[in-house]
Amino acid sequence: MAAASSASSAKRALLPWARDAHHALTRVLQGSGGGGGGGSSFRGALPTLAAGRWSLLQRRWRSSLPQLDSTVDRSDEDSGGDIDWDNLGFGLTPTDYMYVMRCSLEDGVFSRGQLSRYGNIELSPSSGVINYGQGLFEGLKAYRKSDRQGYMLFRPEENARRMQHGAERMCMPSPSVEQFVHAVKQTVLANRRWVPPQGKGALYIRPLLIGSGPILGLAPAPEYTFLIYAAPVGTYFKEGLAPINLVVEDAIHRAMPGGTGGVKTITNYAPVLKAQMDAKSKGFTDVLYLDAVHKRYLEEASSCNLFIVKDGVVATPATVGTILPGITRKSVIELARDRGYQQVEERLVSIDDLISGDEVFCTGTAVVIAPVSTVSYQGQRYEFRTGQDTLSQTLHTTLTSIQMGLAEDKKGWTVAID
Numbered sequence: 001m002a003a004a005s006s007a008s009s010a011k012r013a014l015l016p017w018a019r020d021a022h023h024a025l026t027r028v029l030q031g032s033g034g035g036g037g038g039g040s041s042f043r044g045a046l047p048t049l050a051a052g053r054w055s056l057l058q059r060r061w062r063s064s065l066p067q068l069d070s071t072v073d074r075s076d077e078d079s080g081g082d083i084d085w086d087n088l089g090f091g092l093t094p095t096d097y098m099y100v101m102r103c104s105l106e107d108g109v110f111s112r113g114q115l116s117r118y119g120n121i122e123l124s125p126s127s128g129v130i131n132y133g134q135g136l137f138e139g140l141k142a143y144r145k146s147d148r149q150g151y152m153l154f155r156p157e158e159n160a161r162r163m164q165h166g167a168e169r170m171c172m173p174s175p176s177v178e179q180f181v182h183a184v185k186q187t188v189l190a191n192r193r194w195v196p197p198q199g200k201g202a203l204y205i206r207p208l209l210i211g212s213g214p215i216l217g218l219a220p221a222p223e224y225t226f227l228i229y230a231a232p233v234g235t236y237f238k239e240g241l242a243p244i245n246l247v248v249e250d251a252i253h254r255a256m257p258g259g260t261g262g263v264k265t266i267t268n269y270a271p272v273l274k275a276q277m278d279a280k281s282k283g284f285t286d287v288l289y290l291d292a293v294h295k296r297y298l299e300e301a302s303s304c305n306l307f308i309v310k311d312g313v314v315a316t317p318a319t320v321g322t323i324l325p326g327i328t329r330k331s332v333i334e335l336a337r338d339r340g341y342q343q344v345e346e347r348l349v350s351i352d353d354l355i356s357g358d359e360v361f362c363t364g365t366a367v368v369i370a371p372v373s374t375v376s377y378q379g380q381r382y383e384f385r386t387g388q389d390t391l392s393q394t395l396h397t398t399l400t401s402i403q404m405g406l407a408e409d410k411k412g413w414t415v416a417i418d
């Protein structure tokens, strides 16, 4: 009885698109759906298979996911390999464990996540993520506490909620906030020897949510995998903490109204690689994108949000669906207001606003807060204030002190892992 009632509450919890897909899947399993008649929007999208073949297929793709490891050894606190903590940069250092949790479209809820050895995963060639880009990612950091007694996370619930919002847009079930935060903590503890010494960097945590089940016609995948891996990182840009140089791109756009620019889908990132590579080949650090309609309003850089300061007023592009709602962005708005910048404006920021700005900086989890010394637009180079007494420098100190547990967290933003 208990199992039946939890199954029915799981079904009640299904999102509208998932309910449709669930019904279509049930019809397929009962042998009455699939490519035949019926008015479902998923008609023809789910595999037309008899129940026996369907369960064989399910077994096949499930068995191809990583072997779970029930004996996670967390005793290796002291050794971080031969790692050069002073020169970390933002590269991939493979760590020991990853966290994996799966969910079928039929169930609609994630359960039984586990740590497994970090390693390659197998996916069906027809998985939703590979074929149709049905996937999201997140990024957050764990810092080592100064007294070596544990680790600190920064606003992990915000990442969980942003993933849930993105999952709704991408027609995927998502883990609960509690499941997400629990999984992040497990991943940090299992990889704790890779958390850099304080002041040298952080353990970057990368949660993924992907349509891992096979699908041929365009439709939500029949199975989802939530996976978290982690890597020790230092500064994101090769400039380190030094100011960066940006170029405004006016031909390639990152997002469009009604698109997915406001969620952290994997499909937002590869399309900007061309602009990013061109910019790097010309010596720029990164690219600033303009809105796709007027080609006049700034949106964000390839991997971070943008702020400008002019006559003591701080402005940042409003999150109207084409801009990623950054967690560092949100925190910086609050910290700037606390410092007396009452006018932190979330609004349209035109290229003219930028050019006439006093100070420009970028924010992001990976980037933290990066001061911008020059922006080039249509062949002209514009310079901005950097260094001592700039808002970006003050905010950088305030934010990182909270993140590392060096300053009192009056806002309840940090989550300790002891």
Ligand code: COI
Binding pocket: 138, 139, 140, 302, 303, 304, 364, 365, 366, 367
């Ligand atoms: C982050 O800042 O965490 C991101 O996800 C950006 C990514 C391109 C490194």
